[in-house]
Amino acid sequence: MMISERAKKVKPSATLSIDTKAKEMKAAGIDVISFAVGEPDFDTPDNIKAAAIKAINEGFTKYTPVGGIPELKNAIVGKLKQDNGLQYKPNEILVSVGAKHSLYNAAQALYSEGDEVIIPAPYWVSYPDQTLLNDAVPVIVQTREEEDFVVSPELLSKAITKKTKAIVLNYPSNPTGFTYDRKALEAIAEIAVRNNIYVISDEIYEKLLYDGLKHVSIASIDPEIKKRTIVINGFSKSYAMTGWRVGYAAGDAAIIKAMENIQSQSTSNPTSISQKAALEAITGPQDFIPAMLKEFDKRRRYLVAELNAIDGVSCKMPQGAFYAFANIRDYLGRKTATMLIKDSSDMALYLLEEAAVALVPGSAFGAEGYIRMSYATSMEKISEGLNRIKTALQKLT
Ligand SMILES: Cc1ncc(COP(=O)(O)O)c(C=O)c1O
Numbered sequence: 001m002m003i004s005e006r007a008k009k010v011k012p013s014a015t016l017s018i019d020t021k022a023k024e025m026k027a028a029g030i031d032v033i034s035f036a037v038g039e040p041d042f043d044t045p046d047n048i049k050a051a052a053i054k055a056i057n058e059g060f061t062k063y064t065p066v067g068g069i070p071e072l073k074n075a076i077v078g079k080l081k082q083d084n085g086l087q088y089k090p091n092e093i094l095v096s097v098g099a100k101h102s103l104y105n106a107a108q109a110l111y112s113e114g115d116e117v118i119i120p121a122p123y124w125v126s127y128p129d130q131t132l133l134n135d136a137v138p139v140i141v142q143t144r145e146e147e148d149f150v151v152s153p154e155l156l157s158k159a160i161t162k163k164t165k166a167i168v169l170n171y172p173s174n175p176t177g178f179t180y181d182r183k184a185l186e187a188i189a190e191i192a193v194r195n196n197i198y199v200i201s202d203e204i205y206e207k208l209l210y211d212g213l214k215h216v217s218i219a220s221i222d223p224e225i226k227k228r229t230i231v232i233n234g235f236s237k238s239y240a241m242t243g244w245r246v247g248y249a250a251g252d253a254a255i256i257k258a259m260e261n262i263q264s265q266s267t268s269n270p271t272s273i274s275q276k277a278a279l280e281a282i283t284g285p286q287d288f289i290p291a292m293l294k295e296f297d298k299r300r301r302y303l304v305a306e307l308n309a310i311d312g313v314s315c316k317m318p319q320g321a322f323y324a325f326a327n328i329r330d331y332l333g334r335k336t337a338t339m340l341i342k343d344s345s346d347m348a349l350y351l352l353e354e355a356a357v358a359l360v361p362g363s364a365f366g367a368e369g370y371i372r373m374s375y376a377t378s379m380e381k382i383s384e385g386l387n388r389i390k391t392a393l394q395k396l397t
Contacts, residue, residue, distance in 0.1 A: 009132040013125050018348065022358035033385040034358040035373035038174065039242040040322070042295075044277075045288045048239060051280035055273045064269040067260040068095025068248070072275050075282045076248055083206070084217040086231070088250045094259050095278075097270045099204045099234035099247030101263075104130050106200055106230045106249055109258040111136035115165035120151040121366030122175050122325065124202065127168045128366070136165065140366055145316065145327065149176040153187040160191070166198040169218065172205040175365045175372040176325045177318020179209065185218045189225035199229045204247070207238040207289050209320040210297050219250075227252055237321075238289055239281040244274040296322050299375040299382055306386045307373075310393065322376045325362070329369040334396035341396060343368055354395070355388035 022034045055061070067073070073090040080086040096102040103126065111117065113135040119127045120141045128138040141159045143149045156167065169188070172179040180188070192199050199218055206215040219229040234247030249259060269275070300317070303324050307315040312330030334341050336354070341347050344361035348371065351357045362370030375382060 006133060006135070010129045013129075018352075018358055018360055018364075022352070025352070025356065025358075030356055032352075032356045032358055033377070033381050033388065035375070035377065035382075035385060036358040036360050037374050037376055039376060040237065040240040040292060041376045041378065042240040042288075042292050044240050044244070045281075045284075047284045048241065048277045048280050051284075052244075052273045052277040055276035060272050060276055062272060064272050064275060066264040066269050067256075068093070068270065069272075069275050069279070072279045072282075075279055076250070079282050080231070080250055084215075084231075085220045086217060086226070086250070089253070091253050092256050093248060093250050094256050094263065095246065095248045095270055095275065096259075096263060097247070097267050098236060098245045099202065099232050100126060101245075101267065101270075102232045102234070102247045102249040102259075103127075103200065103202065104133075105259040105262050106232065106251075106255070107131060107134045107136070108262045109255055110198055110200075110230075111165060114163060116161060116163040117165060118156065118159050118167040118197075119366075120149075120155075120167075120169070122149060122173070122362065122370070123168070123366050124170050124174045125364055127170075137163075139164070142367075148178045148316065149173065149325075150178060150180055150184055151188070153191055156188060156191055160195050160197065164195065164197050166200055167192065168200045168202065170202040170204075172209060172215075172318075172320025174205065174321055175323050175360070175362075175367075175370075177321045177323050178316075179213065179215070179319050180218075182216045182221075185216055186221055189218055189221040192228060193222075193224045197228065199225065200232065201229050202232045204232065204234050204237055205321040206233065208293060208296065208322060210293070210300065211319070213319055230255060235278050235281050239278075240288075240292070241274075241277065241281065244271070244277055246270050246274045246278040296375065299377075299379060300324070302379065303373065303375045303382055303386070306382075310386075310390055312393070322374055324373045324375060325367075326371050326373065327369060328371055331393060331396060332369060336396060344371055347371060350396075351389060351392055355392040357385050357388050357392070 111134040115136040131138040219226045230251035235241040315326040348361040360372040
């Protein structure tokens with residue numbers, strides 16, 4: 001067989017493939033409204049673009065140190081101290097080609113064959129596949145909508161075995177939008193330390209929290225959990241920089257060094273120009289973020305209210321990120337003239353074909369009976385998309 005056993009274990013990213021299909025339909029002239037995107041619909045701020053253009057003009061276009069330029073590492077150290085109350089040294093930081101790459105490096109550096117990795121569901125699509133790609137075993141823990149989709153100490157304790165190596169946390173969460181407060185993190189930290197488990201803490205949406213909520217990093221709970229945590233963050237979401245591909249990890253120097261060695265043999269440094277842009281993003285004016293957040297907040301309230309007004313659909317108000325995670329269980333088992341809507345994938349397919357609306361089925365996130373709608377799109381599109389969804393749902397019997 002040509003393809004390796006490892007490669008066969010992995011499926012393509014469901015969110016990216018739905019977005020690709022929607023884009024193909026658009027290219028074929030179909031007026032698709034996409035709620036499938038995982039990126040802000042805002043342009044990268046001008047000061048950040050200018051820093052990149054300056055880097056090009058000044059010839060900053062060569063290899064850089066593998067783990068990132070010292071100025072950027074220092075700026076990340078400053079950011080983690082100021083925003084998160086975390087003290088790291090530059091050798092505890094690794095800059096990578098997006099947070100996804102940081103997560104992958106962490107998985108490569110930490111997991112051995114047969115290690116179990118606890119992943120609370122609904123989860124971001126890449127965690128289980130990245131675990132599989134590194135010969136470890138994803139242990140999916142189903143959280144409950146009634147508990148705002150956060151993993152309780154009881155659920156977590158039950159999932160732990162002698163083989164448990166790590167737990168992957170993502171807060172605010174993609175897809176649910178819910179986050180963990182300090183108390184919930186303290187309980188998880190206590191369990192992780194007691195059982196000597198690592199925490200991969202994906203905090204990429206930290207700056208996208210509504211209603212005055214303040215992000216707490218689990219690493220800031222105490223020095224013991226900090227030692228066992230790899231904080232993952234990046235520039236894609238907060239600064240509308242998805243295409244620039246810069247993310248970073250912070251953690252124990254030995255783990256970071258192992259991640260850097262892996263990076264040195266795979267991608268080398270993240271793009272030199274993007275690193276200069278990222279440096280400007282952290283050190284330059286920050287007023288872009290509250291402005292974007294204000295717009296997202298308006299859309300969040302509108303979308304969630306309208307979803308709840310649809311018969312048989314319910315959606316809890318998300319606390320952060322830019323996704324609404326709606327419960328559509330009432331519609332499963334209903335029919336079109338030609339099709340039975342068995343699950344959320346059928347629903348996503350039906351809405352794409354019938355209403356030209358793209359969204360991601362809950363099954364992609366390990367949670368059946370839901371759909372994820374990104375509101376990183378204009379109010380007009382949200383409104384039109386909702387009308388189309390309502391009409392399509394009414395046709396189901
Ligand atoms: C939870 C989560 N983590 C990580 C990433 C990856 O971000 P990046 O663009 O920095 O690779 C995403 C992007 O969708 C995400 O939603």
